[in-house]
Amino acid sequence: MQKKSDGSTYAPKGKQERVVESGTFKVGVIGLDHGHIYGMCNGLSEAGADILIVYDNDKSKIDAFIEKFPSAKAANCEEDVLNADVNMIASAAIASHRAQIGIKAMKCGKHFFADKPSITTLSDLEEVRQTCNKTGKRFFTYFSERLHVEASVFAEKIIKEGKIGRVINVMGWGPHRVGPEENRPAWFWNEDEYGGTITDIGCHQIEQIFFYSGAKNGKVVSSRKANYNHKNHPSFQDFADANLEFDNGCTGYFRVDWFTPSGLGAWGDGRTLIIGTEGYIEIRKYIDIANSSEGDHVYYVDNEGEHHICAAGKAGYPFFGKMILDCINGSDNAMSQDYILRVMEMAITAQQNAKVIEQ
Amino acid sequence: MQKKSDGSTYAPKGKQERVVESGTFKVGVIGLDHGHIYGMCNGLSEAGADILIVYDNDKSKIDAFIEKFPSAKAANCEEDVLNADVNMIASAAIASHRAQIGIKAMKCGKHFFADKPSITTLSDLEEVRQTCNKTGKRFFTYFSERLHVEASVFAEKIIKEGKIGRVINVMGWGPHRVGPEENRPAWFWNEDEYGGTITDIGCHQIEQIFFYSGAKNGKVVSSRKANYNHKNHPSFQDFADANLEFDNGCTGYFRVDWFTPSGLGAWGDGRTLIIGTEGYIEIRKYIDIANSSEGDHVYYVDNEGEHHICAAGKAGYPFFGKMILDCINGSDNAMSQDYILRVMEMAITAQQNAKVIEQ
Numbered sequence: 001m002q003k004k005s006d007g008s009t010y011a012p013k014g015k016q017e018r019v020v021e022s023g024t025f026k027v028g029v030i031g032l033d034h035g036h037i038y039g040m041c042n043g044l045s046e047a048g049a050d051i052l053i054v055y056d057n058d059k060s061k062i063d064a065f066i067e068k069f070p071s072a073k074a075a076n077c078e079e080d081v082l083n084a085d086v087n088m089i090a091s092a093a094i095a096s097h098r099a100q101i102g103i104k105a106m107k108c109g110k111h112f113f114a115d116k117p118s119i120t121t122l123s124d125l126e127e128v129r130q131t132c133n134k135t136g137k138r139f140f141t142y143f144s145e146r147l148h149v150e151a152s153v154f155a156e157k158i159i160k161e162g163k164i165g166r167v168i169n170v171m172g173w174g175p176h177r178v179g180p181e182e183n184r185p186a187w188f189w190n191e192d193e194y195g196g197t198i199t200d201i202g203c204h205q206i207e208q209i210f211f212y213s214g215a216k217n218g219k220v221v222s223s224r225k226a227n228y229n230h231k232n233h234p235s236f237q238d239f240a241d242a243n244l245e246f247d248n249g250c251t252g253y254f255r256v257d258w259f260t261p262s263g264l265g266a267w268g269d270g271r272t273l274i275i276g277t278e279g280y281i282e283i284r285k286y287i288d289i290a291n292s293s294e295g296d297h298v299y300y301v302d303n304e305g306e307h308h309i310c311a312a313g314k315a316g317y318p319f320f321g322k323m324i325l326d327c328i329n330g331s332d333n334a335m336s337q338d339y340i341l342r343v344m345e346m347a348i349t350a351q352q353n354a355k356v357i358e359q
Numbered sequence: 360m361q362k363k364s365d366g367s368t369y370a371p372k373g374k375q376e377r378v379v380e381s382g383t384f385k386v387g388v389i390g391l392d393h394g395h396i397y398g399m400c401n402g403l404s405e406a407g408a409d410i411l412i413v414y415d416n417d418k419s420k421i422d423a424f425i426e427k428f429p430s431a432k433a434a435n436c437e438e439d440v441l442n443a444d445v446n447m448i449a450s451a452a453i454a455s456h457r458a459q460i461g462i463k464a465m466k467c468g469k470h471f472f473a474d475k476p477s478i479t480t481l482s483d484l485e486e487v488r489q490t491c492n493k494t495g496k497r498f499f500t501y502f503s504e505r506l507h508v509e510a511s512v513f514a515e516k517i518i519k520e521g522k523i524g525r526v527i528n529v530m531g532w533g534p535h536r537v538g539p540e541e542n543r544p545a546w547f548w549n550e551d552e553y554g555g556t557i558t559d560i561g562c563h564q565i566e567q568i569f570f571y572s573g574a575k576n577g578k579v580v581s582s583r584k585a586n587y588n589h590k591n592h593p594s595f596q597d598f599a600d601a602n603l604e605f606d607n608g609c610t611g612y613f614r615v616d617w618f619t620p621s622g623l624g625a626w627g628d629g630r631t632l633i634i635g636t637e638g639y640i641e642i643r644k645y646i647d648i649a650n651s652s653e654g655d656h657v658y659y660v661d662n663e664g665e666h667h668i669c670a671a672g673k674a675g676y677p678f679f680g681k682m683i684l685d686c687i688n689g690s691d692n693a694m695s696q697d698y699i700l701r702v703m704e705m706a707i708t709a710q711q712n713a714k715v716i717e718q
Contacts, residue, residue, distance in 0.1 A: 139524060169598065169616070189414040228636060238526060241610060243600075251585075259527070259639070263638070277587060277588045300623050303621045304622045305622040
């Protein structure tokens with residue numbers, strides 16, 4: 001079972017589904033500022049990658065990482081990882097640093113895989129785009145709320161089977177728990193570093209809504225942000241929401257917040273609701289309140305009846321294997337580069353344009 | 360147990376909680392076009408009102424009504440009800456006719472109680488407002504999704520007790536089932552008569568979000584409408600959503616649609632989600648998918664834990680008794696006139712301003 005009380009250390013473990021032999025796909029790591037690096041490296045390892053080298057400016061974080069991934073050796077500096085014999089560099093550095101690490105990685109001939117938000121400014125986004133084009137390397141992003149949740153993976157299957165007809169509206173709730181403030185690093189509270197709440201945790205929602213919409217393109221038509229209850233951190237936003245519209249007529253809405261009450265048995269009651277012309281799907285990702293303390297629940301209702309599937313152990317996490325094979329083969333099965341950059345562009349733009357709700 | 364497969368005949372029955380002796384508060388009925396009249400009259404009867412006279416231009420509807428409410432006698436024309444010795448006239452006529460019936464009723468010295476949407480145009484709204492002011496009579500609206508759902512009544516109590524802190528966001532889903540098209544009257548499909556989907560079923564959502572926000576005033580800041588799958592009825596909208604903002608900083612969003620799949624054991628999986636700074640409430644009104652075929656479920660999570668209450672038989676429907684006493688005493692405990700008219704104004708304006716989603 002996954003530890004679900006704290007989102008920043010939520011690192012799902014799945015089945016080994018190796019797509020490559022050991023020694024084929026080597027990974028280096030730069031930046032351990034966010035605990036998501038463990039989920040990222042779990043996914044890579046389970047798909048057959050070797051985690052070989054790691055750097056962070058905090059030696060104790062390197063030690064902790066090597067304890068979990070003993071195949072990795074400590075590097076003395078970032079350059080040692082950039083120049084190592086690896087195919088990909090993964091990073092969960094401070095959010096605002098990730099894009100530049102990725103640009104350096106690609107220029108050193110490595111594919112890149114960053115925690116979300118992988119990019120926090122439009123100028124970095126443009127530079128990433130140009131560097132992808134120039135180097136032919138890939139810049140992936142860990143949209144874990146879909147890629148690393150089996151219920152979300154399972155929902156994709158239900159839609160593809162046509163069970164809910166045409167998708168017309170997708171709604172996401174992304175509540176998160178702050179936890180004890182002293183456990184959060186200084187950059188967590190500073191918009192220039194964490195990117196703002198829509199860029200940071202809203203990009204998950206945008207990615208999911210975009211994905212399930214099945215559209216080719218879309219936009220955020222309005223967004224709002226607020227700091228209701230964390231006034232001691234004036235550049236933090238504890239609430240945001242947004243409306244989306246897609247080129248196939250699908251609409252979307254999401255809400256993200258930092259108000260998970262301490263009585264909830266998970267770090268957040270994250271859900272996705274997908275409305276189709278013939279039925280609907282509700283994904284209860286991390287918990288099913290008053291029903292199950294475990295997550296990965298897919299509820300769907302179609303013209304046949306009401307259905308409940310616990311997707312844990314059933315759907316797996318196919319993204320990681322596909323990402324590795326895309327890097328090796330130049331294929332495009334995991335997630336297209338245009339899509340990743342478009343999602344981040346939508347998130348950053350929505351963050352910049354968000355109306356501030358007066359409190 | 361309530362019949363929940365068809366929303367148009369959903370007519371909750373509750374406990375007798377008489378606030379007046381028989382013979383004190385007399386009610387006449389004009390217009391039986393929508394089955395909600397049964398819920399309205401159940402609520403009035405249970406609170407002690409006497410349903411004494413009824414008119415509709417369809418004699419068979421009068422007969423069916425009298426079978427359920429044998430205390431009512433058939434009137435020969437609308438005027439007979441308007442001039443009868445009654446304190447209130449209730450109406451579930453075609454939506455676009457309700458306001459004018461109400462205006463006539465108030466001018467004849469009667470209070471008025473209409474199914475939602477009680478008003479469908481801004482000019483009718485202004486005339487209703489003026490007539491209320493001039494006559495001193497009340498124009499009530501049956502916002503059944505809050506007033507006639509015990510889970511919704513119970514949620515009010517939880518908020519008042521402070522269990523979820525300050526309310527910062529309220530979200531509503533109002534899916535409905537069309538059912539066999541031939542069972543729907545012609546006016547159901549004609550926007551000029553049913554009022555448009557935001558005016559019609561969206562006004563429920565606006566009322567609920569406004570109420571739970573605890574705000575004094577608010578506005579709909581954006582709205583969208585679409586006809587995805589009922590092209591044979593070009594002036595019907597089978598989907599709408601909207602964003603709200605309130606003067607206390609609370610935000611809101613709702614989605615309404617006509618896509619309840621036939622496999623659901625209720626006419627709609629109506630829910631309300633109320634987010635507070637210290638916890639949240641989820642109301643599962645008519646069904647709890649794959650958990651309970653009965654409704655009235657309140658789930659709430661606070662800093663103490665996760666809680667589930669089935670509010671059926673616990674909360675009652677206090678609105679009806681309060682409405683009767685407000686009419687008798689000139690008090691203002693059920694729902695203020697300004698609030699009712701403001702809700703309808705928000706709904707009609709949102710309907711008019713809604714962006715049409717291209718399909």
